[in-house]
Amino acid sequence: MTIGVRRRMGVEERRQQLIGVALELFSRRSPDEVSIDEIASAAGISRPLVYHYFPGKLSLYEAALQRASDDLAARFVEPHEGPLGARLLRVMRRYFDFVDEHGPGFSALMRGGPAVGSSTTNALVDSVRQAAYVQILSHLGVTDPPARLELVVRSWISLAESTALIWLDGRRIPRAELEAQLVNDFAALVAVSAAYDEQLAALLRRMVEDEPADGPFADLAGRLVALAS
Amino acid sequence: MTIGVRRRMGVEERRQQLIGVALELFSRRSPDEVSIDEIASAAGISRPLVYHYFPGKLSLYEAALQRASDDLAARFVEPHEGPLGARLLRVMRRYFDFVDEHGPGFSALMRGGPAVGSSTTNALVDSVRQAAYVQILSHLGVTDPPARLELVVRSWISLAESTALIWLDGRRIPRAELEAQLVNDFAALVAVSAAYDEQLAALLRRMVEDEPADGPFADLAGRLVALAS
Numbered sequence: 001m002t003i004g005v006r007r008r009m010g011v012e013e014r015r016q017q018l019i020g021v022a023l024e025l026f027s028r029r030s031p032d033e034v035s036i037d038e039i040a041s042a043a044g045i046s047r048p049l050v051y052h053y054f055p056g057k058l059s060l061y062e063a064a065l066q067r068a069s070d071d072l073a074a075r076f077v078e079p080h081e082g083p084l085g086a087r088l089l090r091v092m093r094r095y096f097d098f099v100d101e102h103g104p105g106f107s108a109l110m111r112g113g114p115a116v117g118s119s120t121t122n123a124l125v126d127s128v129r130q131a132a133y134v135q136i137l138s139h140l141g142v143t144d145p146p147a148r149l150e151l152v153v154r155s156w157i158s159l160a161e162s163t164a165l166i167w168l169d170g171r172r173i174p175r176a177e178l179e180a181q182l183v184n185d186f187a188a189l190v191a192v193s194a195a196y197d198e199q200l201a202a203l204l205r206r207m208v209e210d211e212p213a214d215g216p217f218a219d220l221a222g223r224l225v226a227l228a229s
Numbered sequence: 230m231t232i233g234v235r236r237r238m239g240v241e242e243r244r245q246q247l248i249g250v251a252l253e254l255f256s257r258r259s260p261d262e263v264s265i266d267e268i269a270s271a272a273g274i275s276r277p278l279v280y281h282y283f284p285g286k287l288s289l290y291e292a293a294l295q296r297a298s299d300d301l302a303a304r305f306v307e308p309h310e311g312p313l314g315a316r317l318l319r320v321m322r323r324y325f326d327f328v329d330e331h332g333p334g335f336s337a338l339m340r341g342g343p344a345v346g347s348s349t350t351n352a353l354v355d356s357v358r359q360a361a362y363v364q365i366l367s368h369l370g371v372t373d374p375p376a377r378l379e380l381v382v383r384s385w386i387s388l389a390e391s392t393a394l395i396w397l398d399g400r401r402i403p404r405a406e407l408e409a410q411l412v413n414d415f416a417a418l419v420a421v422s423a424a425y426d427e428q429l430a431a432l433l434r435r436m437v438e439d440e441p442a443d444g445p446f447a448d449l450a451g452r453l454v455a456l457a458s
Binding site for chain 2: 111122147148150151154155156157158159161162163166167170172173177178181184185188189191192193194195196201204220221223224227228
């Protein structure tokens with residue numbers, strides 16, 4: 001950011017710069033605590049000029065959240081190659097990278113509150129969840145999910161959110177452990193449903209088919225068997 | 230509700246009646262869609278009289294939510310007797326009773342939005358989560374939970390919330406199945422953590438110690454073993 005060196009920017013360029021500056025501030029502190037004055041100062045422009053591009057703080061917040069949502073959704077995209085567990089683990093790493101980069105803003109958004117709970121922000125949060133859901137189904141090779149599979153995938157996504165939020169609150173557990181744990185949780189939740197549903201049982205068999213014998217799922221299964229005996 | 234037959238109520242009695250009427254309306258439809266006029270009419274009093282007791286819709290909504298929160302938190306209380314799985318299943322039944330009774334209001338609240346996202350409503354939602362957390366720890370006999378146990382319990386609570394919300398959206402899976410599934414999910418998530426943590430492994434052993442050989446956990450374990458082979 002070059003503050004002081006003012007050059008003329010085009011309208012769209014200036015908007016994009018403001019969104020970037022705002023996103024950084026909204027990520028590092030609760031959005032309630034970030035003022036337009038601060039954003040103007042960080043962008044090296046006057047407060048009235050900020051209002052020239054965005055009618056108010058909420059619209060700038062929504063634009064910043066749109067950029068963050070696009071960024072996060074893009075991190076869910078993973079090549080359809082190799083064992084499923086390893087793919088999901090790579091996605092979990094990128095997810096925690098994102099959570100790490102945007103910690104306070106992520107917490108404030110996901111915990112809700114007057115400053116962040118507009119219908120636009122809720123729609124953006126839902127769009128990210130939907131992007132995650134669509135990606136997972138595509139890796140499972142399912143186009144028309146039965147209700148029980150939809151439930152497992154969507155509820156696991158909320159488990160991943162809450163795990164990330166709890167991690168942010170004090171960071172008392174190494175994130176690498178939680179990334180691996182969420183992959184295992186996914187397998188475990190599918191298995192619980194598969195124990196009582198033949199369609200999910202067939203899916204689980206396909207899921208673990210390509211898992212290496214020394215991979216994380218085999219390791220988990222071995223440990224669980226040891227624990228049970 | 231006796232509409233038409235007006236008798237003089239005391240201030241507190243009238244407040245409690247209004248809260249009850251409002252809670253019923255806020256439960257059956259999204260709170261956005263419920264007007265003060267409607268509440269007044271359902272309570273058999275004039276609109277100005279509602280404002281005499283509550284300064285606005287938000288304060289009445291908050292009072293109704295307070296009552297619903299107290300009600301839900303009370304349903305988490307379960308005698309410390311018998312196998313843990315059966316206790317948790319009874320709590321899950323009461324939880325789904327509550328969700329069933331308050332469906333649209335529960336969805337609107339948990340999905341967030343401008344009408345329901347005040348700091349008071351967020352604090353009430355958090356207080357219910359905390360009540361669930363405290364109850365679960367007490368049944369596990371843990372007073373000073375390690376970080377990994379806290380994470381499992383709190384993230385499972387959010388899994389229960391999202392499972393209930395997904396159930397409400399179309400009710401495509403019988404609720405009795407989901408009540409049992411959430412009990413199994415709890416055991417599965419503890420087991421995943423216990424596979425990599427000695428403290429949680431010891432807790433899991435204590436948890437299943439009192440489980441009957443023909444109980445739900447034994448059934449699940451048997452099915453998972455069958456699935457794995």
